[in-house]
Amino acid sequence: MGFFSGIASVITGAVKSVAKTVATSVAKRGGIKGLFSMGLKQFAVSFIATAVFSFAYRKLAGKPKEPSLGGFDSEVVNRSTLIRSPISARQLVYGEVKKSGTLLYASTTSTTSTSDNKFLHLVIGLASHELQSIDKVFFNDVAITLSSDLDGSGNVNTGTYNGKARIKTKLGTADQTADSDLVSEDTNITSNHRFRGIAYIYVRLEFDADIYPNGIPNISALVKGKKLLDFRTSNTGYSTNPALVVFDYLTSSDGMGASASEIDTTSFTSSANDCEDSITLKDSSTQNRYECHGVVSLDKKPIEIIEDILSSCVGTLTYEQGKFVLKVGKARSSVKAITEDDLAGEISVRAKPKRQDIYNQVKGVFADEDNNYVATDFPVQENTTFQTNDGETISREIQLNYTTNIAMAERIALILLNQSRQMISVNMICKPTLINLSVGDVVTLTISKLGFSSKEFLITSYTLNENLTVSLTLQEYSSTVYDYNSASNQTT
Numbered sequence: 001m002g003f004f005s006g007i008a009s010v011i012t013g014a015v016k017s018v019a020k021t022v023a024t025s026v027a028k029r030g031g032i033k034g035l036f037s038m039g040l041k042q043f044a045v046s047f048i049a050t051a052v053f054s055f056a057y058r059k060l061a062g063k064p065k066e067p068s069l070g071g072f073d074s075e076v077v078n079r080s081t082l083i084r085s086p087i088s089a090r091q092l093v094y095g096e097v098k099k100s101g102t103l104l105y106a107s108t109t110s111t112t113s114t115s116d117n118k119f120l121h122l123v124i125g126l127a128s129h130e131l132q133s134i135d136k137v138f139f140n141d142v143a144i145t146l147s148s149d150l151d152g153s154g155n156v157n158t159g160t161y162n163g164k165a166r167i168k169t170k171l172g173t174a175d176q177t178a179d180s181d182l183v184s185e186d187t188n189i190t191s192n193h194r195f196r197g198i199a200y201i202y203v204r205l206e207f208d209a210d211i212y213p214n215g216i217p218n219i220s221a222l223v224k225g226k227k228l229l230d231f232r233t234s235n236t237g238y239s240t241n242p243a244l245v246v247f248d249y250l251t252s253s254d255g256m257g258a259s260a261s262e263i264d265t266t267s268f269t270s271s272a273n274d275c276e277d278s279i280t281l282k283d284s285s286t287q288n289r290y291e292c293h294g295v296v297s298l299d300k301k302p303i304e305i306i307e308d309i310l311s312s313c314v315g316t317l318t319y320e321q322g323k324f325v326l327k328v329g330k331a332r333s334s335v336k337a338i339t340e341d342d343l344a345g346e347i348s349v350r351a352k353p354k355r356q357d358i359y360n361q362v363k364g365v366f367a368d369e370d371n372n373y374v375a376t377d378f379p380v381q382e383n384t385t386f387q388t389n390d391g392e393t394i395s396r397e398i399q400l401n402y403t404t405n406i407a408m409a410e411r412i413a414l415i416l417l418n419q420s421r422q423m424i425s426v427n428m429i430c431k432p433t434l435i436n437l438s439v440g441d442v443v444t445l446t447i448s449k450l451g452f453s454s455k456e457f458l459i460t461s462y463t464l465n466e467n468l469t470v471s472l473t474l475q476e477y478s479s480t481v482y483d484y485n486s487a488s489n490q491t492t
Helices: 014-022 029-046 072-079 180-185 242-251 265-275 302-310 384-390 406-419
Strands: 048-054 091-094 096-099 102-109 119-127 131-139 142-145 165-170 199-206 219-230 235-238 278-280 286-288 294-297 316-320 323-327 336-339 343-350 361-368 374-377 395-400 425-430 442-447 452-464 470-476
Touching: 072 096, 091 096, 091 119, 091 219, 091 242, 096 294, 119 131, 119 180, 119 219, 131 165, 131 199, 131 235, 165 180, 180 199, 199 219, 219 242, 242 265, 242 302, 242 323, 265 323, 294 302, 302 316, 361 406, 395 406
Parallel strands: 336 442, 361 395
Antiparallel strands: 048 316, 048 452, 091 294, 096 219, 102 119, 119 199, 131 142, 131 219, 165 199, 219 235, 278 286, 316 323, 343 425, 361 374, 425 470, 442 452, 452 470
16 A cells, blocks of 8 residues: 555554664763863863853854764755654753654555555654644644644645645643643554653555645644743743753753853843844845754754854853853943053964964854745855955854844854954953953953054953962954844845
């Protein structure tokens, strides 16, 4: 009976496969926590405050992450591809994304009168936590809107798959029950097969060679992801705020496992508010300054995950005085005026970085929400004045794994382009009077011999020495880096 016959033999031991998948690799969370604990001890002993994770200033993050061969493009493709494997890494979903997942269970059943293997049952796990919603399901590239294209029993009642498919969903709550239709139609499944804590879609396909000429379609879904604690209100709900996402990953048992006492709530609150600033676009509509939309695969290194999340808000995350401190990409005012009287030792200045660290054009990819969440090039950001000064076009390619809006991607790229021209760096040893400064603070520097008069710099590294002097690394800073004029900067 076509591709449905024999499917059970291809995916053997279906219920056992479910158990294996639920107990899949979680990036060895014990190892992650061990690494995390070791990192905290090292910071505490050395009294060094530096940017642990960053997607902001070039001196903090090095060169912006460049796409690797088969990197983000392949990741986005794989994200929407049904995984047929008994073992796969668990995934966290933040914001709104289109994704598929792991095939947790598959079987065929027949009509009561014949052994025709007429129906194929598929259970596809989308996330290892509760989702806010599952809004659409895609059979290949055909969208089925769950709120309008299904009848009361979950049967597709419009379009190509009218009468030939049934779609049921579970959001992954801790107390969810087994799907009653699957229990009643498949003798291998009982009311005990609840998949608690796993968000999934259950699809029943009815065999029809004309409807499914190429066999089982690739099945994916448009979902709204994890519910997050808003530390500003103590409420938990769906959010796309990058500061809340960073907080969740840091404190989650699936993430870094940090305690709430290790979070600097003042900086996180300020950053969360900054992310929600209203930005006016060319068509007079508005959007948040930053949003985070993406999928965390727990087989990746925590440092890579944090850096990818920070790319959505041009953020820096530091660990100092026993707490994580977050700052996002927004113009800030100086907190301290430093003069020659504050010096306690040597000062060195580098007027220009190495040639390979300079660029005057930024291009890259993001998962475009207006293009079916496919990895798409955002409009190139470049500055002809910079290119004239450099004598050539020097390009830097980046990947914005957690950005899905084209205007937001443009703004982030423009910030990185402007930051790259803040070239002066300063290393200095200062008196203990500067002990209360921290990484990410903006300061002014006045040293007449160097020609600095209230010149703004950003602190990128801070070390408290044994003699209580403070070693600082400063990077040239300008609030104009964050200037954005939709009329001239936004590509239509």
